[in-house]
Amino acid sequence: MEFDKKYRFFFDLFMRGTVSPFYANRVGNVLTDEVVFSSEETPLAFENVKISTVWDVPEYLEVSLKERPEQVRVSKIRQYKGYLIDLSKFKKVEDYLTDQLSSRNRKKLRSKKRKLESECSIRYVFYHGQIEKDEYQRLFSELYDMLDNRFEEKKTANHNLPNWQYYRDLVYPMILKKRASLFVIYDQEKPITIALQFHLKQTVFSYIQSYHIDYSQYNMGDICMLKRLEWCFEQDFRVLDLSMGVTDYKIKWCNHHYDLYFHVFYKANSISTLFKAKIQCEKLRFKQYLRDRNILGKLVRYDKIKYRIRQLRG
Structure with missing residues (x-):
C-alpha cells in the first residue's frame, strides 16, 4: 500500500x-x-x-x-x-412538516409554491430508472450553468465544477440502475431547479442541488425540498442525507x-x-x-x- x-x-x-x-x-x-x-x-x-x-x-x-x-x-x-432528515417516524410529508417547520414557515412555503405554479408553467419530474440520453446531457449542462452562476453570485468556489465531466460520465448508468436520480423542476421545457441524489437501500444522499437565479424570489430550495420529501414517502425512502456543513437551510429542514x-x-x-x-x-x-x-x-x-x-x- x-x-x-x-x-x-x-x-x-x-x-x-x-x-x-x-x-x-x-x-x-x-x-x-x-x-x-x-x-x-x-x-x-x-x-x-x-x-x-x-x-x-x-x-x-x-x-x-x-x-x-x-x-x-x-x-x-x-x-x-x-x-439529515429522518423520516422513519412519520407516515406522510404533512406530518413531517408540522413537526419540523413553524406554522409561519409552512404558510410561507405553500404561498411561494402557489405563486410559482400560478405565474409559471411548472412540472416536477424525477428521473430514477430511466432518462433519455439527450435530456440527461442537457440537464447536466444546465446544472453546470446553474452552479456556476449561483456560486459566482455568492463569490465562492465550487469544488464540483472542475470535475464535471467525471460526474457526467458517472451518473447516467447509475440512474438507469436506480442508484442515482435527478429531480427537475421545469418551467415549460426550461429546467429551473435540478437536484442530483444517490441511493443506497432506504437512504438518499443529496449531493448537488441548484436553481436558476432568475427564480430566486420563489424560494426554490424550499419548494425543491418539499417535492423531494413527498417523493421519498412515495418511494419508501426513510433517510435523506444532506451531508456535511452547517447552513441555515439544513438547520431549518433537518431533524437529525x-x-x-x-x-x-x-x-x-x-x-x-x-x-x-x-x-x-x-x-x-x-x-x-x-x-x-x-x-x-x-x-x-x-x-x-x-x-x-x-x-x-x-
Missing part, C-alpha cells in the same frame, strides 16, 4: 459501491436498522500499511474494522458535522445531525511513520478545534479564498 493513501468513505460507498479494505464487508444504517452494503471481502496486506486515511465516515453508518496486526493502529478523529470522522491507519512499530501519523492526527484535531470555535468555516472560508485566488489569476 502506498504511503498516505486516501479513501473517501461517503463517495466510495454511495457512488462507487465500495468500502476501503480496512473494513469488513458489511455496512449497517443504525437509523433504519438495515444493512445498506455487503460484498466479498477485499484483501489487504497489512504488512504494507504505512499511513492511510479514510475521510468522512458518518457515525450513523455502522462499520466494523477488520482484524489487523497489533502494530497497525487507527485513530478516529471527529471532523465535520452532517445533517451527526458527526463525521477521519480514520487514520498507521504502522506504530516504525518510528518515522508513527511520528508522521501523529503530526497528521494533530493537524486534523487542530482544524476541528478551529471549526468548533467558528473560526474555520465562518471567519475563514476556503471556498471564498479559492474564489479570490482564481479571480486574481484571471
Whole structure:
C-alpha cells in the first residue's frame, strides 16, 4: 500500500459501491436498522500499511474494522458535522412538516409554491430508472450553468465544477440502475431547479442541488425540498442525507445531525511513520478545534479564498 493513501468513505460507498479494505464487508444504517452494503471481502496486506486515511465516515453508518496486526493502529478523529432528515417516524410529508417547520414557515412555503405554479408553467419530474440520453446531457449542462452562476453570485468556489465531466460520465448508468436520480423542476421545457441524489437501500444522499437565479424570489430550495420529501414517502425512502456543513437551510429542514470522522491507519512499530501519523492526527484535531470555535468555516472560508485566488489569476 502506498504511503498516505486516501479513501473517501461517503463517495466510495454511495457512488462507487465500495468500502476501503480496512473494513469488513458489511455496512449497517443504525437509523433504519438495515444493512445498506455487503460484498466479498477485499484483501489487504497489512504488512504494507504505512499511513492511510479514510475521510468522512458518518457515525450513523455502522462499520466494523477488520482484524489487523497489533502494530497497525487507527485513530478516529471527529471532523465535520452532517445533517439529515429522518423520516422513519412519520407516515406522510404533512406530518413531517408540522413537526419540523413553524406554522409561519409552512404558510410561507405553500404561498411561494402557489405563486410559482400560478405565474409559471411548472412540472416536477424525477428521473430514477430511466432518462433519455439527450435530456440527461442537457440537464447536466444546465446544472453546470446553474452552479456556476449561483456560486459566482455568492463569490465562492465550487469544488464540483472542475470535475464535471467525471460526474457526467458517472451518473447516467447509475440512474438507469436506480442508484442515482435527478429531480427537475421545469418551467415549460426550461429546467429551473435540478437536484442530483444517490441511493443506497432506504437512504438518499443529496449531493448537488441548484436553481436558476432568475427564480430566486420563489424560494426554490424550499419548494425543491418539499417535492423531494413527498417523493421519498412515495418511494419508501426513510433517510435523506444532506451531508456535511452547517447552513441555515439544513438547520431549518433537518431533524437529525451527526458527526463525521477521519480514520487514520498507521504502522506504530516504525518510528518515522508513527511520528508522521501523529503530526497528521494533530493537524486534523487542530482544524476541528478551529471549526468548533467558528473560526474555520465562518471567519475563514476556503471556498471564498479559492474564489479570490482564481479571480486574481484571471
